[in-house]
Amino acid sequence: MCGICGLVYSDLQHKVETHVLDKMNNVLSHRGPDGDGAYIRDNVGLGHRRLAIIDLVTGEQPLSNEDESIWIVFNGEIYNFPELRSSLQSAGHAFRTNTDTEVIVHAYEEYGTNCLEHLDGMFSFALWDDREKTLFAARDRMGKKPFYYTRNSEGFVFGSELKSLLQHPSVKKEIDPVALHHYLTLQYVPDPYSIYKDIFKLPSAHFLILKDNTYQIRRYWDVVYQPKIQISENEAAEELHRILKQAVKKRLISDVPLGAFLSGGIDSSIVVTLMAELCTEPVKTFSIGFNYEAFNELPYARAIAEKWGTEHHEFIVTPESMADIIPKLIRSFDEPFADSCAFQTYYLAQLTRQHVTVALNGDGGDETFAGYPRYWLDRYVRPYAALPRFITQGIIPEMVSRIPEPSDIPVEANWIMGLKRLAQVAKTSPKASIVRWGSYFSEDMKQECFNDEMRSLVEGHQSDAFLAEFFDRAYADSFLDRTLYTDLLNYLPGNNLVKMDRMTMAHSLEARSPLLDKEYVEFSARLPEKMKIKGRRTKYLLRKMWTDSLPDNIRDRNKRGFAAPVEEWCKKDLRDLIQDRLLSPSSKIYNFFRPDCIQHMVNEHQKGRINHGRRIWTLLILEEWYRNNNSEV
Template sequence: MCGIAGWIKKGKIEKKVLENMTRVLSHRGPDGEGFYMNENPSFSVGLGHRRLKIIDLVTGDQPMSNEDGSIWLVYNGEVYNFKELREELTKKGHRFSSRSDTEVIIHLYEEEGENLLSRINGMFAFALWDEKKKKLLIARDRLGIKPLYYYVGEKEFAFASEIKSFLHLPSFNREIKGEAIHYYLFLQYIPSPHTIFKKVWKLPPAHYLLWEDGKIRVEKYWEVEYRDYPDKGEKYYRERLRELLEDAVKIRLVSDVPFGAFLSGGIDSTIVVGVMADYLKEPVRTFSMGFDVASFNELHYAKVASETFQTEHHEFRVKPPNVLELLPILIWHYDEPFADPSSIPTYMVSQLARRYVTMVLSGDGGDEVFAGYHRYLAERLLSLFRPFFFPFHFSPFLSFINSLPESTRINDLSRRLKRFLNRMDLPSAERYISWLLIFDLERISWLYTSEFEKKVKEIYPPDFLKKYFEKSLSLSTLGRCQYTDLKTYLPEDILTKVDRASMANSLECRVPFLDHRVVEFMASVPPHYKLRGFLLKYLLKKTFKDKLPPKIYFRGKHGFGVPIGKWFREELYAFTEKILLEKRTISRGYFKRKGIERLLEEHKRGRFDHSHRLWTLLMLELWHRFYIDQRLSNLTPSISVYSL
């Protein structure tokens, strides 16, 4: 895994700028760096690369070129089918100078141009400069596992693995997009192609960009289709899934460095570890993260899985002091406001794993691909029994339910009942989307200042989700929900979280459940094999029942939660109140003081669990203090949170 950066501009490229753009990504590639620079009559090109050595530790340095130096590549990721592609290309006369998967892309481009993307099985973000055609190709993998950003300036273009590289461009101004903050507050992330900064864009998953003579063209090269395919029978689906998923794990075990796996004790990570154990002669190294708060702690389940497969197991417990120490580090690595609190344990389990290994496998993507979220079950219940539940929506019973206090337990019943009953009168698209929102219109209305509300009134962030729900070709609600999650929540939240947290610790994370063959296959599986009655992940659990200890097979869905609700009522309340109500925060012009005070007071009293909303506001303000208020020379993750 690596970090990449590049710059095209009119006139000469300053080498020091390219070096700074690249070296700020050293956490993504601590094992070496390389540069390519070329001056043309009308513009200059520069490519930079930071390397984390995983495959071919001796001859795989980048930037890498073809035989005559007319094509240059910087690459971040892994091509899992590179051996087959290499053999095919060798037969066609291509000569290889390394054992790396990177070189395969260069020669495949010589054969097929941009169409090479359909041939690759992997996770990747790369940039390829074609000197003969004076053309730049940048591309991102199908599911969005690896990140790629680009900056469009006056007579210049730049790209990088992370936004922080652009801060070193002489022309770059840290101008905030107001609409990005609006999106963030609803979704807890800023969706593609937007970013927090003006002139900076995310390249969406499954897309490539061509730069040629100052003109930019962005194209999609892959799509997954959830449609209503003919039913081939459960036996066929179980056998085919087993074949695909075992191979997906197997090809991700190719490595020249030590590796292991994240193990939460849930269905997904347990299956991954179980399949790994079949292929490895030595014990799998496994890593888990837990909490002292019982309802959020899964370490006992991880221990059950570890004992079943006799792994070399390591674990750690997260406590509130760890969180405050981590905040500047998380803000630095995520580059823009990002409010998924599970970034905390993800960072810490990555830090733990990096002490022992350089690469891990994880079970990320399992909920989206195999139908594991509780909201899928809620939609099933409402679709089947809505006529029965509907009278409760207009009865005193609903008023009573809405008056109940909310605990901070991960599966609090009153909170779930409120969400369930208050959504039943919505159309299916709006109802499903409402499960995914952090703030709703009502709370936004008493939070925003009138000035900020005017700036963003033309934008309705839930429409970002709705367009995918309505675009899905599936006739089933489950298929539409899965497609929406696969296109939004998975790449924008889950994969962003895992990439930044793991790469912050120079750790590569591979995700076998997101092998595109597995994703495409599961999209073709009829809904009743994914959600059978009220059993989530039916096909996955039945197929790999032999890999699941009974305590894990029969346990309910837990989720990767963080006890921020408890922390915001106890250990972190004073800190959060101070930051959110300070004059500096209010003077930014986004929020009314009374709105923030109401959130704090309702949460503290236990009236509502506003923990995710408070976390979203806290991370936004701390991001401003870090990336906007600080000088570039002071931007470092070693800043104390108390000095922000």
């Protein structure tokens, strides 16, 4: 796991400045504290920061082929590199290191850009082919590893994180209002946007070719859900167990100590169970918790730790420690990012790094096997999709809009809020599950709270319509499969994997995700829907196949994940901070919002009339990010 950066100037006579590349590289030192390197040749520069995991002695980068005509900077792990190395040696390629990085160089020599078909792992890399004067960059299938880039009048600049690109004097900070618009609804800035205009993220499963001052981006892999595999539950369970065990085994390859995150949910519990089966020593497990009982997952994590005799470690997050860490989170993400679970992931990574350098986790289980409750809730929305738009977009919302606002009725009248919620669901595209069931900003809320200038800047853009494009593109027949596809291409790489990458890399910790294994993702996608959801039971087959291995209270419990009590924090512990940041005349977010709308929202939440906790949190993070970056629209 590492940090990469680089630039290719358009003018062949414009030599790369060593001090500029050094600045871009040095701000990524947290991603690679074990070493740094650079390749500069005329108008091309590549930079690398190394976190040593495999081949601790000869794995320095940038790395070249034998005649130094090809150079690469690489971030990630190639799990099948021993087999691929052997195959390439048989084809006549000579290796001088034991690192997986060199495998990519020779695979490119052998297969060109088709080398991506042969790579099994998580990665982002940039490869300079000096003979062809071409930059070849790529990102892994699921989007585990990040890749930012921009193209301006001076040339092409890229890096693992935004902060690296911003070290280059030609890269400007100008907020993209459409990206901000999507952030308010999704709590993250989705690919291919970044929060800044003209800076983009290379989407997952895509590669980029830069040649003759022009670049092209192409998809090299996709998830397909058809045709469905004709298989019994027992046969599917047996194959899933084989695939998952192999996925975990591949991710145990390391020259440094490793362990596992353990939340107490079924996904991380499965990973730890398989690790316990494969490892000869006790697995090191790490968990995080809260003093709020409703949000504390530690008892469930302990149950798994005790069952498998792991070497278990825990940490409790308190509101005091949470408030202290906000500026560090802002610096780690570079963009507004409002998933409150980032706090415990940050502390979990900090705790884990004190003991190991690599940690396996359960990321991906929900998006591949339909783990979120909204997947079965979506079934109740499907009838709306069949109704004419004048009913779902007109009559129903109009009828419910006549109901008094919650501030004018007793708080106990929860059915009023239910009807309000139903109206919002009816107005939201059925193709955008996360927008429909999330509790962030709806399109109506944004239009109500935006100032006139912001409304004009985002006119014609809707977050649910943005997601619907992926829903429609999915190679799938069922509503559920299309929703899973949309989440795999958006919510997973935009939120969950960003959170895991930035929080672990902040502590120079490598995170590996067996449930994002290519074979597992492809196999689960083609399983019948009934093996994923039965009634309200999510991850049906995964739960059934672990009947004998997991305690009942782990196997049968509902989805929780690393939830945070942000609603309570916004009422009590963060009240003064919210007053200072969001309700001050100097608040930066008033560049986009009407002050009276923000004031009304905060008052409703703190008086217990409406739970605006996540919306207030989203605004608080935006304000903190804005102040930290001194950005201007």
